[in-house]
Amino acid sequence: MNQETKKKKTGDLTPEEKRQNKLKRRKKLKYGSVATTITVIFVVVVVLVNVIVTQLGERFPGLTLDLTTSNVYEISDETIEYIKNLETDVEIAVSTEESEFQTDSYNKMISETINRYAGYSDHISVTYFDTTSDPDILAKYQELYSGDISSNQVIVTNGSRIKVYSLTDLFEIDEEAYQYYYYYGYGSMEDCLTEFKGEYVLTNAIMNVTDANPKTVAVIASTNGDYIYSATNANYYAIASAESLLEENGYDIVEIDMVTDDLSTDDYDIVLLPAPTSDLTQDAVEKLTDFLYNNGNLGKQLIYIADYTQGDTPNLDAFLKEWNVSIDDSIVQDESSNMQTASIVAGSGSFPIVSVTDDEDYNGNLDNTSLPILAPLAKPIDEITSNNGRTVTNLLTTSETSYRYPLSATTSESDDSDSDTDVATDTTETSSDDETTSEFDASTAERSSNAVMVLCRDQQSTGSDFIESDVIVLGSMSLLDYYLMQDASYNNAEYFVGLLNSICGKEDNIVIATKDLSTTSISVSDSILNVIKWIVIWIIPLIIVAIGIVVAIRRRNR
Secondary structure (H helix, E strand, C coil): CHHHHHEEEEEEECHHHHHHHHHHHHHHHHHHHHHHHHHHHHHHHHHHHHHHHHHHHHCCCHHHHCCCCCCCCCCCHHHHHHHHCCCCCEEEEECHHHHHHCHHHHHHHHHHHHHHHHHHHHEEEEEEECCCHHHHHHHHHHHHCCCCCCCEEEEEECCCEEEEEHHHHHEEHHHHHHHHHHHHCCHHHHHHHHEEEEHHHHHHHHHCCCCCEEEEEEHHHECCCEEEEECHHHHHHHHHHHHHHHHHHCEEEEEEECCCCCCCCCCEEEEECEEECCCCCCHHHHHHHHHHHHHHHHCCEEEEECCCCCCCCCCHHHHHHHEEEEEECCEECCCCEEEEEEEEEEEEEEEEEEECCCCCHHHCCCCCCCCCECCCCCCCCCCCCCCCCCEEEEEEEEECEEEEEEEEEEEECCCCCCCHHHHHHHHHHCCCCCCCCCCHHHHCCCCCEEEEEEEEEEEECCCCCEEEEEEEEECCCHHHHHHHCCCCCHHHHHHHHHHHHHHHCCCCCCCCCCCCCCCCCCCCCCCHHHHHHHHHHHHHHHHHHHHHHHHHHHHHHH
16 A cells, blocks of 8 residues: 555656656755755854954953943043053063963953053053963063062063062052951951052053153162161151052152162152151261252252151251251141041041142142141241242141140140140150250140141253252151051142152153942852853854754755
8 A cells, every 4th residue: 555655656646746846845945955054154143243242342442341330340531541642562461371360350350451451552462471381471571670570460561661560459458457367367368458449550550661751769768777767657657658659650769778878860860868867967968969969950859758756957957957948846736627637657636737839830730629638746847038049838838726836845734635636745755854844835825827848949040941959848757647648538648749740740640540349240250151151152053053953854844
């Protein structure tokens, strides 16, 4: 029966039936081929789109979406504009293999930010290397750097200048949490990281290595091997924070000894002299004078910081007198309405709020003038009238209600308790045993504005132009106190850098906000990310292929 049926289907078909069957088979083959072709083309398009989108994201970072609430991976328009206009080649290198570096979410922030820099400028290249397996690459960077380059560091160089940062330098750290982690092992390093400042560090590093006129600051940290200043925690951290601030803003810092090192005008542009405990020798004073005179070319700056921790300094006082200033042996206090309570390394207290000069050349180019500048434990600075041609400009001054609290005085019972601080009262302990003390009554003290930071300028005409050297005098090391310099609610740090930039002709760095890490973000783990990649790249295309094959088979069997 089956044989007869088969014969009927083949041999007994009429010519018209055979022709119709042939047309059906041809039609099935045609539609099946089209379906298969469309499926293959679709799969190829999906793969190509994935590749193209990935490449475009790397080449044009602006196309990549940042879904974090604080835009951790974004860089500001100011930075984008700056790096797009770069004319010097800059290399950003990470001293760890890329595959290992990106295993941590915090390192991922750094790598993504670095990649965005490279995406916005053809003058920026990115390199990852291993310090052990790539010794030639390490040696290339090490030649430019005076310290040691180790693993997990970020290097920014233009081939002749270099900046090197540890990974933690790109984050703000909660000091209290870090102390618990470092000394007691509580929590983890991630718990100590509060803000991401990768863009701030990288942009300023690029500005520094590409600076055509870099400035080098010689910090006189010692004299004949000993600390030149009173080695209190407050003073130590004040100098450390000042050095860090200047480095972050493009200055090269070199610590030198007052006695054993030279103040070469070829090597240094600025000298920082922090509150010598003992008087300078005549040779040391001559070093400072020769540096500022610069063989008649001037063009140098000295930053001198006075402090209540100093003893008698007649040679240094005579030097300052030549620059038309003297420093009184007292501390400026004020009425409570013109004071603000704050914590400094030396202790908590209420400290005078000072005003910035109206002179546009010396106002520090502050972005937010409403933020206060505090002057804790500051000695008042007086101008001395002289005919030597040098000028004195008051930069920071207290209010008209301020008064001078003599360091040699004891506090009278009639003092207004609101006007004195615990820290200020403690300064009476610094007076020597043979020094005569006297009672001090704040209610009867003379009230007037007092300068706590001044600019002394020696300007000379060269015919068509002017040359000048400057002495910037601060009345207290605590003006640069670590806590005040780190706290963005005060303008102490920004004013200090902005003023110095203006005086020495250095371009202000770009002001970049840090990114808060405490906010929530849309993030996935590496394992979930791999699953998503497999689904998009392989599973979805394979499902589409399978559907295409099923459709093609069904159509052929119709």
